Amino acid sequence: MDDKKAKKTPISPRRRFFTDLAYTAGLGVMGGLLWAGYAEKAKSSPLTLRPPAALDEPDFLKTCIKCGLCSEACYNRPSNIDRDTGKPRPRTLKMAKAQDDVTIGTPFFIPREVPCYMCDDIPCVTACPTGALDVAKVTNPKTGELDYTMMDMGIAVVDDNSCIAFWGLQCDACYRACPLMDKALRLEYAKNERTGKHAFLKPVVDMNACTGCGLCEKACVTEKPAIFVLPREVALGKPGAHYVKGWDKKDQQRVKERVGKDVTTHDKRSAKNPMDYLNKGVEY
Amino acid sequence: MKWHNVKYLVLRRLVQIGLLVLYFMGNWYGWKVLQGDLSTSMIFGKIPLSDPFAVLQIFATGAVVATNALIGALIVVLFYGIIGGRAFCSWVCPVNLVTDLAAWLRRKLLIDRIERKVWISRNIRYYMIVLALIVSALVGLAAFEVVSPITILNRGIVFGMGAGMGLIVAIFLFDLFVVKNGWCGHVCPLGGVHSIIGRYSLIRVRHNSDNCTLCMKCKTVCPEVEVLGMIGKRSEFVSRGECTNCGRCVDVCDDDALGFELRNFLETNTGGKE
Numbered sequence: 001m002d003d004k005k006a007k008k009t010p011i012s013p014r015r016r017f018f019t020d021l022a023y024t025a026g027l028g029v030m031g032g033l034l035w036a037g038y039a040e041k042a043k044s045s046p047l048t049l050r051p052p053a054a055l056d057e058p059d060f061l062k063t064c065i066k067c068g069l070c071s072e073a074c075y076n077r078p079s080n081i082d083r084d085t086g087k088p089r090p091r092t093l094k095m096a097k098a099q100d101d102v103t104i105g106t107p108f109f110i111p112r113e114v115p116c117y118m119c120d121d122i123p124c125v126t127a128c129p130t131g132a133l134d135v136a137k138v139t140n141p142k143t144g145e146l147d148y149t150m151m152d153m154g155i156a157v158v159d160d161n162s163c164i165a166f167w168g169l170q171c172d173a174c175y176r177a178c179p180l181m182d183k184a185l186r187l188e189y190a191k192n193e194r195t196g197k198h199a200f201l202k203p204v205v206d207m208n209a210c211t212g213c214g215l216c217e218k219a220c221v222t223e224k225p226a227i228f229v230l231p232r233e234v235a236l237g238k239p240g241a242h243y244v245k246g247w248d249k250k251d252q253q254r255v256k257e258r259v260g261k262d263v264t265t266h267d268k269r270s271a272k273n274p275m276d277y278l279n280k281g282v283e284y
Numbered sequence: 285m286k287w288h289n290v291k292y293l294v295l296r297r298l299v300q301i302g303l304l305v306l307y308f309m310g311n312w313y314g315w316k317v318l319q320g321d322l323s324t325s326m327i328f329g330k331i332p333l334s335d336p337f338a339v340l341q342i343f344a345t346g347a348v349v350a351t352n353a354l355i356g357a358l359i360v361v362l363f364y365g366i367i368g369g370r371a372f373c374s375w376v377c378p379v380n381l382v383t384d385l386a387a388w389l390r391r392k393l394l395i396d397r398i399e400r401k402v403w404i405s406r407n408i409r410y411y412m413i414v415l416a417l418i419v420s421a422l423v424g425l426a427a428f429e430v431v432s433p434i435t436i437l438n439r440g441i442v443f444g445m446g447a448g449m450g451l452i453v454a455i456f457l458f459d460l461f462v463v464k465n466g467w468c469g470h471v472c473p474l475g476g477v478h479s480i481i482g483r484y485s486l487i488r489v490r491h492n493s494d495n496c497t498l499c500m501k502c503k504t505v506c507p508e509v510e511v512l513g514m515i516g517k518r519s520e521f522v523s524r525g526e527c528t529n530c531g532r533c534v535d536v537c538d539d540d541a542l543g544f545e546l547r548n549f550l551e552t553n554t555g556g557k558e
Contacts (some may be wrong), residue, residue, distance in 0.1 A: 024411070032415050035431070039423040042430045061425050062347035065338050066435060067324035068443055072311050079314030088312075095439060097446030104430050104448070105323075105439055129324045129332055130342065131350035 045102040049109050049212065049229060051093055052116065052151040053125045053137040057233070063132035066105030068095050073127035075119050090114045093124060109153075111214020111229050118148040118179050118213050149180060154212025154229040155236065156185065156205045163226035165201055168192045174203050174227045177219035184209040185216060203227060207236060289538075292531030299375050307442045322376070322438045323429070324356055332356030337413075337477040338435075341426035344417040361481055369485035370478045373468060374507075374530030378437045382452055383468045386459035387507065395460065402462050406469060406510065406526070409476030416473050428473055465507040468528075475528075483525035488547040489534060493519045495541035502533035502542060521547050 011019070043061050051070050054060045071077065071093040078088035092114045096102035107124075109116060125133040125146075140147040156174075160166040178185040184206055192198040203216075205227075214229045245251040269277050306318035307325070319326045324334045334356030342349050364372060374380055390396050412428075419427035429435060433455050436448040459466045468475055491514055498516045503509050511527040514520050534542045 028411060028415060032419055035415065035427060036419045036423050039419055039425050039427050039430055043423065043425045058424055059347060062345040063342060063349060065323045065334065065342065065349070065353060065426070066429055066439065067320040068311065068439065069320045069324065069326060071443070072319050077314075078312050095443040097440075097444065097448060098436070098450070099447040103425070105435060129320075129326075129334065129350060129352035129356065131348075 043103050045096075045106075045108075046234060047231065048102045048106075049111065049154050049214070049231060051107050051109070051124050051133055052118075052122060052148075052153055052211075053133045053135065054153075055132055055134055055137075057231070060132050061103055061106070063130050064106050065130045065132070066095070067129060068107070069127040069129060070107050070124035070133060071095055073123040075117060075123065076114055092116055109214070111217040112225055115214035115218045116151075116153060116212075117215070118151060118211065120146070120148060122146050122148060122151075149183075149209070149211065151211040151213070152232060154214070154231050155207055155210050156212065156214075156216050156227050156229050157235050158203055158205060159226045159228075160202070161226075162222055162224070163203065164222060165203060168194065168198060168200055170201065171221060172201055172203070173219045173221050174216035175201075177215040179213060179215060180209055180211070184211065289535050292535050296375050296530060297381075300378065300381060303376060304378060304438070304441050307438070311442050321435065321442050322378075323435055324353055331359070333360055335435075335474070336361050336481070337416075337474050338426055338429055340477075341416060341420040341428060344420035345424050345426060346421070364478060364482050365485060367486055369482035369487055369529045370475070370525060370527060371482070371487075371529040372478045373472075373475050374528035377434055377468075377474075378441065379434050379452070379455065379472075380468060382433075382437070382456050383459045383465065384507075386456050387465055389460055390464060391504070396464060404463055404466070404470050406508075408470050409473050409479070412471060412473035413476050432474065433467070434472075434474055469507050469526075479525040481525075482529075484549075485529075486547050487529060487544060489522040489527065489529070489531070489542055490545040491515060491519060491522065492541050492543075493517060495539045497539050497541075499539070501536040501538075505532040505536050507532075521545070 046057075048057075050057070050060060051074075055063060071091060072079070074091070074093045076089045076092035078091060080089050081087070082089050090113070092109050093107045094100075094109065096104050096106050096108060098104055100108075102108050122138055125135055125138060127133075135146075137152075138146055138148065138150045140150065158166075163171075165171045172187060175181060175185050175187050186204055186206070188200075188202045188204045190200040190202060192200050212229045212232070217225045217228045220227050241254075244255050303318065306315065307321060309315040310317065310319035316329045317327070319329065322335060323338050324332060326332055332352045332355055334353045336357040339349055339353055339357040342353075364370070368375075416428040431451075433451050437452050440446065440448050440452075455467045459468075463470060491512075493514070493516055496516045500515070502515060503512055506512050507530065508524075508526045508528060511522050511524040512533065514522075529544075531544065534544060
């Protein structure tokens with residue numbers, strides 16, 4: 001046995017060091033790739049509605065420590081017994097399980113099941129220990145007080161094809177459920193040309209006022225809700241900075257302020273006289 | 285079974301299960317004693333406690349946490365660093381219940397006696413810490429927190445388990461059939477973090493080699509056998525940070541050769557037999 005071992009070429013300490021190094025690095029990269037691949041997939045939950053005052057999704061995912069203190073502080077929590085029914089209140093803020101299509105352990109809510117009732121004192125936000133729910137986002141800068149109208153969990157979207165109010169049937173369930181009635185959700189009256197004597201009462205969402213609490217989605221009478229909340233970054237478009245409302249003084253101001261800052265039309269040829277380069281290379 | 289043979293085991297289970305009950309009641313019945321979960325808790329709604337490794341991963345993503353979580357992490361580091369050692373792993377962590385069951389079954393089913401074919405280094409946990417921080421920085425998400433069986437089991441018990449149970453079963457089977465004390469003793473980076481934090485803690489197991497009869501019961505039950513290198517050789521404190529202060533060695537010792545003591549840093553190898 002010893003003879004056999006002795007016949008093998010001994011590995012020099014230096015060789016051993018480099019082999020060990022390569023071994024460790026190789027396993028590390030392998031594990032890291034698997035891990036990062038899973039984590040990258042795990043953080044993708046684009047249709048998730050977060051608690052009030054949550055940071056933007058990427059920052060929220062970085063900062064949330066997954067402790068559940070927001071869920072335990074929420075007015076709609078099982079430990080808060082409903083005096084009317086004597087039963088525990090169903091939970092608004094759920095903590096994502098492995099099978100949910102949400103980053104595991106992070107808080108979210110499903111408005112059709114239990115919406116956010118927009119408490120005055122916003123207990124979920126003040127309970128957050130890491131600042132993933134940012135008190136500043138729901139604090140009125142003028143008064144320094146909490147302001148639930150500043151919440152922005154998402155935005156309600158109406159599917160006017162399945163909304164029965166758009167058919168001409170009388171329904172204003174969502175409108176009546178809205179905590180910011182006539183601000184976030186108003187009814188637009190229109191003549192029903194089909195009957196000639198009735199009115200449409202169409203629900204219209206104001207994208208600036210709507211907080212995405214989901215009370216409208218909860219109240220909607222259709223089988224699958226015709227008004228539903230989506231995260232703002234999913235539901236809203238973006239025209240781009242170069243479109244300007246010429247009739248809007250604020251927007252005009254924006255253009256004036258931008259000049260010379262992040263937008264510039266100066267390039268190499270700006271130093272030259274336009275006469276020197278305009279029409280250059282054009283054959284007549 | 286004598287009381288002194290199970291004393292620390294019973295105390296440990298009482299603490300572990302007691303904490304889970306407090307968390308559970310905090311969530312479902314509004315008890316204010318202990319709310320949240322092992323990532324961050326609030327004691328009486330006032331004193332924060334935070335997982336220092338989770339906070340470290342959040343820093344690695346480039347985010348900054350609010351003061352409550354920072355203070356909480358500091359309290360935890362100071363408590364285990366000065367007093368408790370790596371006691372989190374054996375007195376608090378719910379995965380310890382699972383892996384201890386696997387280790388016990390290994391002994392009962394004689395799996396330990398079957399030739400061990402898989403060997404992995406106990407230092408993997410330290411590489412895992414580095415890897416977790418790198419992946420956190422790359423992906424922008426606290427990387428261990430999305431795969432950690434500790435928070436998944438703990439949160440599962442407090443808020444509802446779901447499919448995360450699969451991971452816990454996998455850890456159990458890994459410890460039962462693949463590597464003895466595989467998860468807690470080799471892989472878990474949180475265990476690594478607590479090994480580092482608790483390296484110089486005051487509460488320690490001390491060995492008295494004069495009383496030792498070399499029965500080796502302590503080494504059979506110890507989940508971190510390397511820390512018991514002095515058994516029967518030198519009278520000294522178990523000094524390595526990997527010792528979880530679980531006290532099983534103290535429990536099983538019938539010769540009064542092991543016991544908890546306040547660490548004396550000035551003491552050097554006394555009464556050695558070598």
